[in-house]
Amino acid sequence: MRTPRYYANRNWYNNGHHEYAELNTSHQVKEIQAFLLKKGYDLGHWGVDGDLGSKTKKAIYDYFRSHFGASNPTSPSTPSPGVNAPQIVQTFSEIFRKKGYTFYKDELKPNIIGVRNLDSTANLFNDTMYVIWKENGRYHAKTYLITTDPGSAFLGKRMINKNGTAILKVGQYLNTYKLGLHRGKYTALVQRGGKVTVYRDKNQDHKLDFHGGKEYTGYFGINIHKAGRNSIDVNSWSAGCQVFKKSSDFDELIALCKKAERRYGKGTWFTYTLLEASKGKVL
DSSP states (O other): OOOHHHTTTTSBBBBBBOTTTTTSSHHHHHHHHHHHTTTTTTOTTTOOOOOHHHHHHHHHHHHHHHHHHSTTTTSOSSSSSSSHHHHHHHHHHHHHHHHHHOOOSSBBBOOOEEEEEOOBBBBOOOOOEEEEEEEEEEEEEEEEEEEOOOOOSSSSSSOSSTOOOEEEEHHHEEEEEEEETTTTEEEEEESSSSSSEEEEEEOSSSSSOOSSSSSEEOOOOOEEOOOOOBOOOOOEEEEEEEEEEEEEHHHHHHHHHHHHHHOOOOOOOOOOOEEETTEEEOO
């Protein structure tokens, strides 16, 4: 059964506004209604009727409020995209200070931060990339939809590594990335400067196992790259890489990194920090 979270990734409930355009068939609506009824939400006397009425819309809204701490299911975990740059800087610099991480304040030195949403449902672009940098003495911040997890194509019998599919462990990977070719095709941020630590998901249950698996540390090609023009599902776009949903968003990050490279020299190294969040709070 597909859940509201599945359809949320298709932007049928967009930015807190009541837009349900992608729930465009009676069958899709019935799937959601059946799920909500099973969870105890009130759909009135209509029940599972395939009609996207006010009771169903309210139940969807209440579901996201209670499970994800926001009315917008595609919003980042913390802070929201609408928050201005100084507030984002303050939030993350404090988080980094408490964790003992490096927060860059130098001109054109980007802080590249992934925030993983701890939803074990696979195949969704439901994580957030924050990019924070200073330019001409002023802070800027951007937020993008990404996945920090492998797609369902690699969570079943198809595994690239015999030990299981890689899921990047949270942490800060200092000076680990540089501009280079992803799989020899296009410029991306490639893991060349240092080792990363991953969990290996080996049970082939098509669900994401974020913790508890055996850890492996090494050079695994956990790159930061793009999916398609505006991809819906992760599928085979990621076998553990950090992947942008929209290619145009990814292009913005690469343009910024090229600016940094022009300032600091060819072969400049970049740091990637991965955090986890649940119900609006970084863990």
